Amino acid sequence: MGTDLNSLPSLVFLIIAVSCLFCHPTRANPTFLLRECEPENTTSPTNATYQANLKILLSLLESNSTTPNGFYNLSTGSEAPNIVYGLFLCRGDVSTDICQDCIAAGRQNLLKHCPKKEVGIVYYDECLLRYSNEYIFSTVTYDTSFVMRNVLNVSQSGFEQAVAETMNQTAAQAARGSEKKFATKKAKLTQINETLYTLAQCTPDLSSADCGNCLQTSINSLQLESKGSRVLGPSCGVRFELYPFYFEALVPPPTRPTSGEHRISTALVAILVPIAVSALFYTVFPQPF
Template identity: 40%
Template sequence: MINHQYMKNMNTLLLIFSIFTLPSFLTSTEAVWLFTFCPNTTTFTPNSTFQSNLNRLLSNLSSNANRSSTGFYNVTVQTTNNAVYGLFLCRGDVVGTDACGICVANTTTVARKSCPVEKQVVIWYDDCMLRYSNESFFSTVTDWPSFYMRNTLNATDPVRFNQVVTASVNQAASEAVGDADKFGTNRANVNGLTSVYSLGQCTQDLSATDCNRCLRMTIDQLPTYCYGRVGGRLVFPSCNIRYEVYPFYAQNATSAPEPAPGPPPPLPPPPKGKSKIPTRTIVAIVVPISVSVLLFVVGYCCITRRAKYKYNEAAADEPSGENDITTVESLQFDFATIQAATSNFSEDHKLGEGGFGQVYKGILSNGQEVAVKRLSRNSGCCSEEFKNEMVLVAKLQHRNLTLRNKDNWIGQDVTRLFQELLEESCTSMKIPDLE
């Protein structure tokens, strides 16, 4: 049992050690579909003028996705009584990459399939949003339709975590309001191992005032849906807020990196002829390795010490001295006592006969019943094997046998017990059912 507990503790220690050596997060650049809104309250007739204008608008949006330097583009296609207004918005960190163009192309395809005759459509992907309508919505804050998403995991300290999230998303919103592209991010530390990454964005047709109003409305509702969760987002057509405990956006595209500490004192020039590896690089490599090794060694010592302590406790509890049943000498009586107890090995006291010899029932002078095994001269077995059998019988935990207490052996129904033990041989014996 000690070895099993020892191995269990070692496995736990190795798991903790592995966590220190694994990367802290994994990121994915693949854009995924989030939500589609296209109510059938306002529809158009297939092959109508409105559909022709809509096709032109979707083609225009898709072709401009790779050309936009800001990740935003809006356009109107209009004929008499058949105007269509549309725009796309790519997430700020994917602007200038293929991800923006691919995402917009996907949304235009989804719009034609999922909303074939609806005039008002909003489609959200992870990397972009597409929106069009038969009514103008440019430069107007729109908070419907909306949706939220949240991580299924809860923070270990939700109060502290929510305080950090609130501060972080507010900072990201402030950066977005002041940014020409209406996009802002922020990173905030929860503790030494966990950081919160936040993002805020508005459509670029909004004024700074309207963008700020939209983002503040979103932030006010965020705790209602995502309080204490390690990730969440709330999305409106005109703006959105999101936070996670991993960098879900490209950090080199952020407009507000976390403030860095002050510059260190200048380093002395390296000796001539030697490698110019910066001291900070060496420290950054050596310190984490040293800490990890130290944690491993300390944990190993603690577990080893604990296992040794448990072993000593177990050894202290084992019987010794007068209670020892590991040697046959502790089970033997002098011959005169045995002879008197069995009436000189009377046939009336005989219980049976096995491979080593005969078994007799004896009654000691104090009235205690005992079973006596007498080694036969013709048994063909050595005395050592006979002794081993006696030790084994003494150790049996059986329903008809009570082992020795502090002072003596107490036998219960020994006749039945030894009848079950008579089928032994020189090298083995039949063990009774130990229920």
């Protein structure tokens, strides 16, 4: 009996999905989102000393990308205008290996695309990597944030309010954190028979008050009528979706240990499929706070 050509796409998808049951998620390619270098529209390079310090800084950040809390900041250079400040932040639910891979990719990205710029930041789904000629530690930065949204909307009454309330609860939990200012939450939306998944995170060097303010500003910029939306910022970020986009098995309650590699791999499959589909419906635009 011959093979039905119409069934081939489904068959290929099934093979990929089954094979991913045995994937190890700690060595995944990071998902690039966007990059920004400043100053824009100029070809005038920074001085050679600053460029040399930038290369040293990015190398040191990569070498420290195994920190337990997924965050690190430092500066190189002894005096202005040659001092470079830099930091990285990995998403609170990813493994150390994924964090390390993401920072390595970010370093190469910035060296390639922002080699002679005073300021650079690159966002991946799993991390952000940032440097500047100005002091950026323990300081909230609002002016370089971006909003992403799913172009598909939800029209049911009460949806936006439910999303806002759940996001506010998630933000409050993240702001209370110490080692990691990171939180996730899910809620059943009875009006549309869907589960809402939310995430909020700040750089851990921020105070609880500054983190809370940053997250609230970001929440105010979310496109709450969409099926999903996120705000990417250098100091904090928020996101909601109608599918599980984070490794839920890696963010259990404090007293509940993870149940091993198999559970993590299965969770990865649950995340990969909706991400691949929903990415087709996303758009991004800068948000002037």
